[in-house]
Amino acid sequence: MYEDLNDAQNNVVELFTRELALALTKWQDALGKDAVLSSETDIARYQNCCSQSRRHIHAILLPENEGQIQDILLIAATHKVPVYPVSTGRNWGFGGANPAVDNCVIIDLHKMNRIIDFDADLGIVTVEPGVTQGQLEEFLSANNYPFMYSAIASSTHCSVMGNALDRGHGMMPHTDRFSSLMSLRAILPDGSVYQPLLDDAGGKAVSRAYKWGVGPYIDGLFSQGSFGVVTEASFALARRPEHVTLFYFRPRDGVNMTEFTDKLREVKQRLGGVVNTIDFGNRMSAEQGKRDSDNVLSPEDLWQRMDDVSLWTAYGSIHASSEMNKAAIKAMQRILKPVAHDFVFVNGDLIKKVENKPKKFKNTAMRRFVAQNIGLIKEMYAYMHGKPQMKALNYTYHHQNMPEKDDKALDGDIKQAGLIWYWPIIPLRGKDVHLFLQMFKQISAKHKIYPTWNLCVESETWISAGIHIFFDPATEKEAADKYHKELFEEGKRLGYLPHRAHIDTMGWYTETEGSHFFDMVKKLKKGLDPNNIMAPGRYGPAGKL
Numbered sequence: 001m002y003e004d005l006n007d008a009q010n011n012v013v014e015l016f017t018r019e020l021a022l023a024l025t026k027w028q029d030a031l032g033k034d035a036v037l038s039s040e041t042d043i044a045r046y047q048n049c050c051s052q053s054r055r056h057i058h059a060i061l062l063p064e065n066e067g068q069i070q071d072i073l074l075i076a077a078t079h080k081v082p083v084y085p086v087s088t089g090r091n092w093g094f095g096g097a098n099p100a101v102d103n104c105v106i107i108d109l110h111k112m113n114r115i116i117d118f119d120a121d122l123g124i125v126t127v128e129p130g131v132t133q134g135q136l137e138e139f140l141s142a143n144n145y146p147f148m149y150s151a152i153a154s155s156t157h158c159s160v161m162g163n164a165l166d167r168g169h170g171m172m173p174h175t176d177r178f179s180s181l182m183s184l185r186a187i188l189p190d191g192s193v194y195q196p197l198l199d200d201a202g203g204k205a206v207s208r209a210y211k212w213g214v215g216p217y218i219d220g221l222f223s224q225g226s227f228g229v230v231t232e233a234s235f236a237l238a239r240r241p242e243h244v245t246l247f248y249f250r251p252r253d254g255v256n257m258t259e260f261t262d263k264l265r266e267v268k269q270r271l272g273g274v275v276n277t278i279d280f281g282n283r284m285s286a287e288q289g290k291r292d293s294d295n296v297l298s299p300e301d302l303w304q305r306m307d308d309v310s311l312w313t314a315y316g317s318i319h320a321s322s323e324m325n326k327a328a329i330k331a332m333q334r335i336l337k338p339v340a341h342d343f344v345f346v347n348g349d350l351i352k353k354v355e356n357k358p359k360k361f362k363n364t365a366m367r368r369f370v371a372q373n374i375g376l377i378k379e380m381y382a383y384m385h386g387k388p389q390m391k392a393l394n395y396t397y398h399h400q401n402m403p404e405k406d407d408k409a410l411d412g413d414i415k416q417a418g419l420i421w422y423w424p425i426i427p428l429r430g431k432d433v434h435l436f437l438q439m440f441k442q443i444s445a446k447h448k449i450y451p452t453w454n455l456c457v458e459s460e461t462w463i464s465a466g467i468h469i470f471f472d473p474a475t476e477k478e479a480a481d482k483y484h485k486e487l488f489e490e491g492k493r494l495g496y497l498p499h500r501a502h503i504d505t506m507g508w509y510t511e512t513e514g515s516h517f518f519d520m521v522k523k524l525k526k527g528l529d530p531n532n533i534m535a536p537g538r539y540g541p542a543g544k545l
Contacts, residue, residue, distance in 0.1 A: 087162030
């Protein structure tokens with residue numbers, strides 16, 4: 001049976017007496033006293049999380065180089081003190097910087113923030129874990145390099161490496177961020193170094209250019225894993241396209257979910273190289289104030305009419321050369337003609353025209369939407385060029401009617417937001433999407449919780465459902481957790497499961513005993529981390545092996 005997290009935490013607590021004190025003293029000697037934080041104020045900053053989940057943390061360590069990480073792990077292994085590495089700690093909606101279990105010491109890697117190398121011919125950048133997406137974009141722009149990173153719809157201070165290792169997805173090339181991670185280097189729990197075989201053989205340049213290397217693909221163990229601390233990673237960036245075009249369209253009246261989804265799949269299958277993602281759902285409808293006759297529909301009205309696909313707005317982007325852009329627009333309209341209409345394609349020139357003469361751009365519903373929301377669309381246009389936008393993070397506060405916050409306030413006050421992400425993956429078939437939405441609708445009605453949500457077509461084979469569970473942290477945390485749990489369990493029963501786990505859901509996927517996956521993980525952990533001190537409970541066993 002899967003180890004109950006509370007039992008695992010109780011087992012770990014036994015370590016934190018004499019051994020913890022000895023380890024803290026040695027860490028202070030190795031790093032300096034200023035690099036070992038243990039005050040209540042410091043610990044509270046790392047427990048800061050919009051989902052309101054929090055773990056008991058004993059200290060935070062701030063290494064500045066690989067050698068210090070080796071010292072940290074050797075001391076942790078000697079005294080059997082569990083550690084939990086974070087890149088910048090901004091895994092919001094999934095637990096933030098909190099470990100999966102109580103009684104860990106956090107290794108905060110944000111001071112390791114060097115851009116180690118950049119190959120201007122191949123567009124391959126090698127970074128340390130503390131390099132943020134804002135820092136990378138500034139580096140590329142300052143040097144006029146014709147490459148872009150798939151920006152994260154969150155803080156500019158989010159880690160490039162951290163998001164990729166947790167398998168985050170984007171809306172622009174390269175949408176699957178871990179697929180663009182070509183090679184990595186890591187420190188194992190015993191302080192030894194891992195690097196790919198090609199690096200050992202003297203082929204570092206090839207290793208950074210060719211993802212799969214030679215022999216077993218060991219790099220994958222460090223993605224959503226607990227086998228070591230990644231200290232550097234190389235990413236293949238996408239070349240900035242000649243043209244970026246935003247598109248917006250509406251489903252036709254009477255179109256059902258099944259046929260609409262199946263047509264979107266055809267678009268991805270035929271145009272996936274240039275049409276990166278297509279989003280649709282009630283989030284956009286709620287934000288734009290979608291009108292029914294002369295009345296603006298409330299979020300509750302939109303929810304009750306979930307099956308009316310015509311209420312939704314679909315949007316996305318095309319990244320292509322001039323010739324391919326024109327062909328893609330024509331092909332998209334042809335493929336979607338039976339199920340969609342009111343297309344608007346937005347580029348930089350159109351944004352300028354609408355800004356200058358907005359009244360001349362209102363002869364259809366979608367064109368009115370563009371004219372009324374040109375500021376938002378201008379930001380989206382920059383985002384689709386790989387420019388991080390902090391305003392995306394303000395969305396986490398939208399249900400509380402708070403004024404927009406600046407970067408520092410957003411980072412510091414995220415726990416005020418009250419937000420849990422539930423992000424299952426569904427096969428890209430209309431019948432599956434319909435089945436999921438019916439389950440989603442029924443459970444939401446049962447709990448009287450009506451979140452905003454969007455479906456994102458990112459692949460030719462699957463679609464992701466982004467469910468944004470907003471709640472009042474002071475009064476609704478328990479209700480939100482119960483709702484989240486039932487969504488997860490019913491989704492699992494149907495076979496639809498999240499591709500990223502919240503720290504509270506690590507044990508929800510399956511029971512440990514009898515699981516082929518956990519049997520394998522345990523065998524690997526026993527060889528590499530026999531005392532399970534590296535991120536216990538993170539996509540693996542929480543207690544003793």
